[in-house]
Amino acid sequence: MKKLTVLKSLIVGLTVFLGLSLTSCNDDRYEPTPVKLEDVNGNYKARLVTSQGSKFNEKIIEFKAKDTIITFKDFPVREIVKTIITDPVKADTALAHIGKVEYTLNYQSKINSGQNVVELSFEPKTLAFQIPVDGVVKNAVVKLVAKQKGFFIGYDWSLRFGLEAEKITVDGLELTPYQTIKYDVPISVKN
Template sequence: MKNLIVLKVITAVLVISILFSLFSCMNEDRIEVPPVKLENINGNYKGRLITVQGELKAEKIVDFKIKKDTLTFPEFPLKEIVTAVVKDPVKVQNALAAMGKVKYNLNYNAAVNADKNWVELTFAPKDLELQIPVDGVNKKTVVTLAAKQKGYFSGLDYTLRFALAAEKITVNGTALNPFEPIYYNFPYCIKTN
């Protein structure tokens, strides 16, 4: 008799716990994502940049700004580009110091998805033109940038994700060969205002 009562109690507890589990799962599906507008993307950002070139990988935090249809880097990351052109580590540091901050504007078109919970960005990168000083001479350098995939701005947490690639570098009219493309991955950028 005692075994039967214990069995009924255990069965009742088991049934109640299953019902609570199902009820809690049903409530989790109802997370509301606030609607996003194209204007929501405008502002200042701080982003994690992962730069990959062949076997080399580097990470750092960069700042940029988005306004209307342009993403602006007040200081575009140049170390890998200058290293590809100059090669000598000491001369690379001297060239970077002499060049200072290089601003780069990245144009894009934006569209809100059908559910209005994220914005899709289609980038239209322009070539980056640089004058890299080496041994008292400026090397005219043209970096061909491309965006193979679209960027996304999430309305849930106001974060942005995108990627760029330096596919080709030309120095004084001659393409660097061999050259490993430089990939600039921005997996998580947060809006600071």
């Protein structure tokens, strides 16, 4: 009889313990860390999707965001050069001689606390660089635009944005016909 009472007491105690431990789980909620404007600052590695008409190219790029400026140490100009120089061999030779093209992209930021994101409104400048082809240096000026806002997402701490090369001018003459080149960064993560 004594063994049965002890066993019943242990079962009751165990049941009460499990019941109390499970009730604490009912109130667990995910509380995201609120984003701050300075959270955007940092070095990023990104997946860049470049498209022009039905042609798509994808590659990994790196850039830095600091104090309302995104800096690309090596802005992807391959599609721009191949649009200007239609001969693939000459375009590849020109790309090898151009090297790295640096570009800075200005932005203004604003916190959207309801979505836990930092919204980025871009102010693109023109991209200007020189293209050596057939012993002549051509001056290319690319008008870049940002038709949508960019976002720094508080959930996964990633940066997402897009740009378009709306117009290309070579030695003062606008390229026509011209098909817009789109640069989309669907996700980038801090290094």
